[in-house]
Amino acid sequence: MVTKQEIKLIKSLNQKKYRQQLGLFTVEGIKGIEEFLKSDFKLHRLYTTKQIFDDSKGDVVDISENELKKITALKNPNTALAIFEIPKSDKVDDDNLIVALDDVRDPGNLGTIIRLCDWYGVKDLVCSQNTVDCYNSKVVQATMGSLTRVNISYLNLSEFISRYNGDVFGTYMNGENIYNADLPNKGVIVLGNEANGISEKISSIIDRKITIPQFGKSKDTESLNVANATAIVLSEFRRRTIEM
Amino acid sequence: MVTKQEIKLIKSLNQKKYRQQLGLFTVEGIKGIEEFLKSDFKLHRLYTTKQIFDDSKGDVVDISENELKKITALKNPNTALAIFEIPKSDKVDDDNLIVALDDVRDPGNLGTIIRLCDWYGVKDLVCSQNTVDCYNSKVVQATMGSLTRVNISYLNLSEFISRYNGDVFGTYMNGENIYNADLPNKGVIVLGNEANGISEKISSIIDRKITIPQFGKSKDTESLNVANATAIVLSEFRRRTIEM
Incomplete structure (x- = not known):
């Protein structure tokens, strides 16, 4: 289930101002989310209509298709939307x-x-x-x-x-x-x-x-x-x- | 002025089927239209809110901003929409x-x-x-x-x-x-x-x-x-x- 507060939070992440304030951003679709789960990015929360994700990585919430429609920024949402933390940039390597x-x-x-x-x-x-x-x-x-x-x-x-x-x-x-x-x-x-x-x-x-x-x-x-x-x-x- | 019939024709050109049947396609915006006017493409008709085009190239029709909104396929139309004839392809040059x-x-x-x-x-x-x-x-x-x-x-x-x-x-x-x-x-x-x-x-x-x-x-x-x-x-x- 996704609460009204959460919907508001997710929608706010469409704006750079709120992404920067909250240090969070969204990723949509199974393939994209899996790439981020494999990486060093930290999962904040994952909303999914299918139980196909490894929940040892963090908070995984089951939602309905209708709920997905309420939080997606896409015309044709694909199964899941995840919120990840924006990482601090590493030091630039001048030698490459x-x-x-x-x-x-x-x-x-x-x-x-x-x-x-x-x-x-x-x-x-x-x-x-x-x-x-x-x-x-x-x-x-x-x-x-x-x-x-x-x-x-x-x-x-x-x-x-x-x-x-x-x-x-x-x-x-x-x-x-x-x-x-x-x-x-x-x-x-x-x-x-x-x-x-x-x-x-x-x-x-x-x-x-x-x-x-x-x-x-x-x-x-x-x-x-x-x-x-x-x-x-x-x-x-x-x-x-x-x-x- | 643009008639209802013309609006219908222009809208139909958003579909490949009608472009092929009629042998016509649309170009929007001043810069794009000017490129086609300079070329060998044959102008069928040009609708414009500003009298900035050379009308020796064919049929140039003055329209209002409101009329432009009715015929454009763009969110932010730019001054003019032109209909050009689809040319026959030239023979392919095997030597290049x-x-x-x-x-x-x-x-x-x-x-x-x-x-x-x-x-x-x-x-x-x-x-x-x-x-x-x-x-x-x-x-x-x-x-x-x-x-x-x-x-x-x-x-x-x-x-x-x-x-x-x-x-x-x-x-x-x-x-x-x-x-x-x-x-x-x-x-x-x-x-x-x-x-x-x-x-x-x-x-x-x-x-x-x-x-x-x-x-x-x-x-x-x-x-x-x-x-x-x-x-x-x-x-x-x-x-x-x-x-x-």
């Missing part, structure tokens, strides 16, 4: 490749970028304070569990970069051709906002501007979406580490 | 790189893939009959005008591949490492359905299975989304054509 986001706003883009970090073995994702919250339910949904394997820190990005001891790369329309560029196996790669790219403030402290060249001939072609740019840039950095 | 989709179902993925083809100079995109319709309004919206620069053909994919005279590549979890693979500057690259990958029927006629290797160590990591896989694969094929 780090992805940095300068005000990425779209939840789908952030979710995809987290998945790409997981795929390409990037352990640290650092985000400017205005980047969309990674505990936003749309982001959590889009990460397909990768959120449990990437350490995400929200911080003052220009301070972080200024203090960072190593190469800082940024993606631009008119930089060095990434395919010919000499790329190290560590460093910070900055990706910018969907509409405005990397801000002037951050641009002024970037060491190397890199570009994914356009092969099509039209001047009207839109620049690549930030998630696709991340895919291509990480692919380029990582392939250089393979012995040919 | 061709991207082939085997039942890609998500409009956002197809839209992103069309943008990537435009960026990487892929002129031909061939789609299995069950791939989502590229004149679906969500796809049109997601392509940001690239739809006017990529020739898209819906066809029997296994027949097309069987007749194709050249290398046919497919992306798999357990193929040749793409970063070390010898990749030609022409050929067909097949990408599969979001949930099931490339079908057995198509797999049986693929010459070379290629893989984007995972660098992260977790066995739980989900495979890359089809749009990101397309980004990385096109990046790899095209970079081989650059003189280093």
